[in-house]
Amino acid sequence: MPAKAMRTSFIKKEGVQGWLMILPNTLGLLLFYLIPIGWSIILSLFKWNGLSKMKFIGFQNFGLLFSDASFLYSLRNTFIYSIAVVPLIILFVLCFGVLLARDEIKGVAGFRTLYFLPVMTMPVAAALIWKWLLNSRFGLVNKFLGYLSIPPINWLTSPAYVLPSVIIIGIWLGVAYDLIIIISGMKGIPGMYYEAADIDGASGFRKFFSITLPLLTPSLFFILITQLISCFQVFDTVSIILGADPPGSLWNAACSVVMNIYQNGFVNFRMGYSSAQSFMLFCIVLLITLVQFKVQKKWVNYA
Amino acid sequence: MHRSKTNIAVSYFLIILFGLAMATPFVWMILSSFKTEVELMQTPPSFLPRHYKLTNYLTIMQSIPFLSFYLHTIIITVIRTLAQLAFCSMAAFAFAKMHFKGQNIVFIVLLTVLMVPVQMILVPDYIIMRTLGLVDSLWGVALPGMFSAFGMFLLRQFYMSLPNEFLDAGRIDGCSYFGVFRRLYLPLSKSALISLVIFTVMYSWNDFLWPLIISSSDNSRVLSVGIALLQGQNRVYYNELMAGATMATIPVILIFVFFQRYFVQGIALSGIKG
Amino acid sequence: MKKFLVVGFLCLAIGLSGMYANGQSESTSDSGKKVTLQLMYWDNVQKKVIDSALAEFEAANPNITVETSVVPWAQYWQKLQTTTVAGNAPDVFWMNVPNFPKYTSNDLLLNLSPYMKNSTTDASNYPADLMKTYTSKGNVFAIPEQFDTICLVYNKDMFDAAGMKYPDASWDWNTLRDAAIKLTKSTATGTQYGFLSAYGNQSGYYNFMVANGGYIISDDQKKSGFDDPKSIQALQFMVDLIVKDHCAPTGQEMVEQNDYLDLFTSRKVAMATIGSWSVPIVHEALGDSADIAPLPKSPNTGERKSIIHGLSWAGYAKTKNPEATWKLIQFLTDKGFNESLAKTAITIPAYKGMAADWVNAIPSYNLQCFIDALDYSWPYPVSSDTSQWESFATREIKNAFLGTTTVTDAMHSIADQMNKLLAQN
Structure with a gap:
C-alpha cells in the first residue's frame, strides 16, 4: 500500500514537473504562433482586403478554392515537388553523411562547410546564377549535356522542365540542414557498437545496415517530418526560377501553394481567401504528419 | 589495405566533386561582389571579375549603417540562441523521457506551428507587439524567435534515442527530474545542442520578414533588412548586394566552422552503457 | 473542443484590441x-x-x-x-x-x-x-x-555601323520596323537584334496600346480595354516583330534574362523603349554611344503616347x-x-x-525627350484592384510573347478576367 501511494504521488510530481519544463516554450509558441494561427483561421471566414472593414462570408472562401485553377495547379505542383525532393534529399544526406562523418578523411571539417554554403547564399544571388547555369543557350548545364550529346533543354521556359529545375534547386538548397542532423546523429552512435562489429569481422555495408541505419532512425524520422513540412511550404526555391510575374504557362507548371497564398494575400490583398488556402495546406500537412507519427512505431528505433 | 585506400580515394573524389557543385553559387556571389554593375549584368555573364575592386564594399559601408546593423543582428542572434537552447532542451526532455497527462496532444499542437506559412502570422504578431509596446525594439524583433517547435522536436528525437537507465539512476540518488536532466542528459546531448545552435544562428541571422515588419527605424534594424534596401523598385544594385551579403555571411561561416568541430564520436555514451 | 474555444476567444480579444488601438490614435495633440x-x-x-x-x-x-x-x-x-x-x-x-x-x-x-x-x-x-x-x-x-515617362533609347554605334540615320520625332511604327529589320544581323557573339519588343507594361505595351487609339481601362474603371481591336492591333504589332520579322529577341530569350533590358545594355539590341528611371544604368553600360528619341507614332492614329507615373x-x-x-x-x-x-x-x-x-546631368543624351513627353502623356491606368489585374495581365501577355498563346486569345482572356474583377466593385 505505501509503495503504491508513493508511486502515485511520484507520478503526480512527474506530471507537475513535466508541465513546468515545457511551460516556457509552450507559452511562447502559444502567444506568438498558435494564437496568430487561430486568428488567420478565423480570418478565412471573412472577405477582407487588409484595409477595408472585414465582411463575414461564411465558407465562401473555401468554396472558391475548388474552382480556382491556379490553386489546384499549385496543389499538384507542391505534391510532385515534395514527392520528388524528400526521398532524394534523404538518399543524398545518407550517402554523403556517411562520407562526411569519416574522421579519417583529412580536412573533412572543411569539406562539410562546402555543403553548408547553399543556405548561406543570398536568394537573389542564387536566382542570378541558377538562371545563368540553366540558360538554354549559354548555360553550363546544357553545355555539359552537350558533351553527352544530349540536345539543349529549355530549363527555364518550357512548362515541362520548370518544375524539374525547381526540384534540382530544392535539393541543392535542402541538403545542408539535414546533413548536419545526420552527421551529428552518426556521431552520437556509441563507438562500442562498431568495435563489437569489427571483432565479428563485419563488412562496411553490414555495419551500415545493421548498426548505423537502425540507430539513425530517430534522426531520419525528424528529417522526414520536417522536410515534408518545409517542402509543402516551398516558396524561395520556386521564386528563384519564376520571379515575380512569370508567363502564365510557367506559373501553372511550377507555382507552389505558398506562392499562391503570397500572391493572394500580399500582392492581391485578398487576405481572407489566402487564409483559407493556408488552412487547407495546414490540414493536408497535419494529416500527413499524424500518419507519419502513427507509422513511425513500425520503423523508428528508440532506446 | 588496398581496398580501403581506393575506398578513401573514391570518398575524396565524391566529396570534392559534389562539394564544389554545392559551393559554386556562393563562390560566384563572392566573386561578383568585386564586379561593376555593368559587368555583373552582362549577357552572357562572367565567372571571374575583370578587375578586383573594393568599390562596392566601400559604397555599401557608406550607404547603410553596417556596423550598428551588425551589432543588432548579433544581439538578437545571441538572445534567441540562448533562449532556444534553454527552453527547447527542457521541453524536449520532458516530452521524451517523462510521462504526464496530455503530453502527446500538446506536442502535436505545438508542432502545428511549423505547418502554417510565416506570412500568415505577421499581422497578429505585430498587433501583439504593439499591445506589449515592443514595436521598433530589439526585444520585439527577438521575441518570437526565442521559442521553437523545430528545436524542441529536434532535441526530443535525440533524447528519445538516449537510454532510460540514467533516469532510474538519478531517481535513486533523489534527484528531481530537472536535476537528472541537467546533470546527466544535458551533458550527453552536446552534439544535438550544437546542431541546434547552428540552426538557430542561421535562422536568426537570415530572418528577414519579421524584423522588417517590426522595426521602423535604424534603432532596431538588422543586417538582412539593411542589405535588402539595395533592391530598389526600378533598379537593383546587384554588385553592392553581393558585397553586402558576403560581408554579412562571413561571421556565420566562421561560427559553423568553429562549432562543427565539436561533432565528435559519442564518447561519453560508449563508456556508460557498457 | 474546449481548447479551440479558448484559442478562438483569445484571437477575438486580440482582434478587438487591434480595432481599439485603431480608434484610439485619433486623438489630436495641441x-x-x-x-x-x-x-x-x-x-x-x-x-x-x-x-x-x-x-x-x-x-x-x-x-x-x-x-x-x-x-x-x-x-x-x-x-x-x-x-x-x-x-x-x-x-x-x-x-x-x-x-x-x-x-x-x-x-x-x-x-x-x-x-x-x-x-x-x-x-x-x-x-x-x-x-x-x-x-x-x-x-x-x-x-x-x-x-x-517613356522614350526610345538606341545604340548609336549600331546605327553608325549600318550607315543609318538615328531615330527622330518623325518615326512611326513602320519606320521602327524597317530600321529594326535592317539592324538585325548575326555576329560572332550571337544575333544582334534591331528592337527590344518587350513585355513590360509601363515601359512597353501600354504605350503602344494607347498610341494606337486603344485603352487599358475605361475612365469609369468599369471596363477593360484589352479586348479593344486597337489595343489588340498594337500588341500584335509588337509580337509580330518577334515572330514574323525576327528583328527582336524572342520571348524565351527575354524570360531567361534576369531583366530583359540587360539585352540592350549588353549590346545585343539596337533599340528599346525605356522609362526615365533606366537612364543611369544605360549610361553606365554604354556611355556616350547611346542616345534618346521620342517614342515612334502609331501609323494608324498618327499619335504618340507616353505613360506617366x-x-x-x-x-x-x-x-x-x-x-x-x-x-x-x-x-x-x-x-x-x-x-x-x-x-x-x-x-x-x-x-x-x-x-x-x-x-x-548627362549632356550627351537628349534627355529633354522625357520632359517633352509630358505634352503627350497618358495617366498610368488603375482601379481599386490594380495589382490583381496587372498581375494576370502580365502573365497572359508573357504567354503571348512566348508563343504559348495567340495575342487575340491572350487579350480576350485578360479582358474577361478583368471585367469580372471590375464588376465586383
Whole structure:
C-alpha cells in the first residue's frame, strides 16, 4: 500500500514537473504562433482586403478554392515537388553523411562547410546564377549535356522542365540542414557498437545496415517530418526560377501553394481567401504528419 | 589495405566533386561582389571579375549603417540562441523521457506551428507587439524567435534515442527530474545542442520578414533588412548586394566552422552503457 | 473542443484590441507640444537628400521630430498594410499610383485639399495627368514627388555601323520596323537584334496600346480595354516583330534574362523603349554611344503616347498630428526640396520647371525627350484592384510573347478576367 501511494504521488510530481519544463516554450509558441494561427483561421471566414472593414462570408472562401485553377495547379505542383525532393534529399544526406562523418578523411571539417554554403547564399544571388547555369543557350548545364550529346533543354521556359529545375534547386538548397542532423546523429552512435562489429569481422555495408541505419532512425524520422513540412511550404526555391510575374504557362507548371497564398494575400490583398488556402495546406500537412507519427512505431528505433 | 585506400580515394573524389557543385553559387556571389554593375549584368555573364575592386564594399559601408546593423543582428542572434537552447532542451526532455497527462496532444499542437506559412502570422504578431509596446525594439524583433517547435522536436528525437537507465539512476540518488536532466542528459546531448545552435544562428541571422515588419527605424534594424534596401523598385544594385551579403555571411561561416568541430564520436555514451 | 474555444476567444480579444488601438490614435495633440512624426519611403538612393531636408525641416520647426524608415520596395506595401491594420501607420509616406485607389477608397489618406486652400501649395505646379491620378472625388490626397515617362533609347554605334540615320520625332511604327529589320544581323557573339519588343507594361505595351487609339481601362474603371481591336492591333504589332520579322529577341530569350533590358545594355539590341528611371544604368553600360528619341507614332492614329507615373507623398488619415503632418508634406513637395532633389539628378522632380538639372546631368543624351513627353502623356491606368489585374495581365501577355498563346486569345482572356474583377466593385 505505501509503495503504491508513493508511486502515485511520484507520478503526480512527474506530471507537475513535466508541465513546468515545457511551460516556457509552450507559452511562447502559444502567444506568438498558435494564437496568430487561430486568428488567420478565423480570418478565412471573412472577405477582407487588409484595409477595408472585414465582411463575414461564411465558407465562401473555401468554396472558391475548388474552382480556382491556379490553386489546384499549385496543389499538384507542391505534391510532385515534395514527392520528388524528400526521398532524394534523404538518399543524398545518407550517402554523403556517411562520407562526411569519416574522421579519417583529412580536412573533412572543411569539406562539410562546402555543403553548408547553399543556405548561406543570398536568394537573389542564387536566382542570378541558377538562371545563368540553366540558360538554354549559354548555360553550363546544357553545355555539359552537350558533351553527352544530349540536345539543349529549355530549363527555364518550357512548362515541362520548370518544375524539374525547381526540384534540382530544392535539393541543392535542402541538403545542408539535414546533413548536419545526420552527421551529428552518426556521431552520437556509441563507438562500442562498431568495435563489437569489427571483432565479428563485419563488412562496411553490414555495419551500415545493421548498426548505423537502425540507430539513425530517430534522426531520419525528424528529417522526414520536417522536410515534408518545409517542402509543402516551398516558396524561395520556386521564386528563384519564376520571379515575380512569370508567363502564365510557367506559373501553372511550377507555382507552389505558398506562392499562391503570397500572391493572394500580399500582392492581391485578398487576405481572407489566402487564409483559407493556408488552412487547407495546414490540414493536408497535419494529416500527413499524424500518419507519419502513427507509422513511425513500425520503423523508428528508440532506446 | 588496398581496398580501403581506393575506398578513401573514391570518398575524396565524391566529396570534392559534389562539394564544389554545392559551393559554386556562393563562390560566384563572392566573386561578383568585386564586379561593376555593368559587368555583373552582362549577357552572357562572367565567372571571374575583370578587375578586383573594393568599390562596392566601400559604397555599401557608406550607404547603410553596417556596423550598428551588425551589432543588432548579433544581439538578437545571441538572445534567441540562448533562449532556444534553454527552453527547447527542457521541453524536449520532458516530452521524451517523462510521462504526464496530455503530453502527446500538446506536442502535436505545438508542432502545428511549423505547418502554417510565416506570412500568415505577421499581422497578429505585430498587433501583439504593439499591445506589449515592443514595436521598433530589439526585444520585439527577438521575441518570437526565442521559442521553437523545430528545436524542441529536434532535441526530443535525440533524447528519445538516449537510454532510460540514467533516469532510474538519478531517481535513486533523489534527484528531481530537472536535476537528472541537467546533470546527466544535458551533458550527453552536446552534439544535438550544437546542431541546434547552428540552426538557430542561421535562422536568426537570415530572418528577414519579421524584423522588417517590426522595426521602423535604424534603432532596431538588422543586417538582412539593411542589405535588402539595395533592391530598389526600378533598379537593383546587384554588385553592392553581393558585397553586402558576403560581408554579412562571413561571421556565420566562421561560427559553423568553429562549432562543427565539436561533432565528435559519442564518447561519453560508449563508456556508460557498457 | 474546449481548447479551440479558448484559442478562438483569445484571437477575438486580440482582434478587438487591434480595432481599439485603431480608434484610439485619433486623438489630436495641441500644436505647441512636442510631436514626433514617422516617415516611410522605399528608395534608399534618396536617403541623403531626404535626410538633409528633414534636418532643415526640424530646424525650422523645433517642436517636430521626424523619425524615418526606409523599407525595401518588395515589402513596402506589406509593411504599410500591416502597420495600418494595427492603427500604427507612419504619418507621412510614399504612395504610388497603382495603390492609391485602394487607400483612398478605405479613407486611409489624409485629405490635403483643405490644407492646400490655406497655403501656397498650388496644384498647377505638378504634372496635370499625375495630379489627376492623385485626386479622388475632387479632393487631393497625395502630392507628387517625382515623375517618369517613356522614350526610345538606341545604340548609336549600331546605327553608325549600318550607315543609318538615328531615330527622330518623325518615326512611326513602320519606320521602327524597317530600321529594326535592317539592324538585325548575326555576329560572332550571337544575333544582334534591331528592337527590344518587350513585355513590360509601363515601359512597353501600354504605350503602344494607347498610341494606337486603344485603352487599358475605361475612365469609369468599369471596363477593360484589352479586348479593344486597337489595343489588340498594337500588341500584335509588337509580337509580330518577334515572330514574323525576327528583328527582336524572342520571348524565351527575354524570360531567361534576369531583366530583359540587360539585352540592350549588353549590346545585343539596337533599340528599346525605356522609362526615365533606366537612364543611369544605360549610361553606365554604354556611355556616350547611346542616345534618346521620342517614342515612334502609331501609323494608324498618327499619335504618340507616353505613360506617366510618379510617386507621391501622402499622409495617414488617422495621424495624431494632422497639422504637423501637412507641414511636413508641404515641405517635401515644395520648391525648396524639389530643387535639392533636382541637384542630385537621381530622378525628375515633379515640381514645374525643375527638370533642367536632371536633363543636363548627362549632356550627351537628349534627355529633354522625357520632359517633352509630358505634352503627350497618358495617366498610368488603375482601379481599386490594380495589382490583381496587372498581375494576370502580365502573365497572359508573357504567354503571348512566348508563343504559348495567340495575342487575340491572350487579350480576350485578360479582358474577361478583368471585367469580372471590375464588376465586383
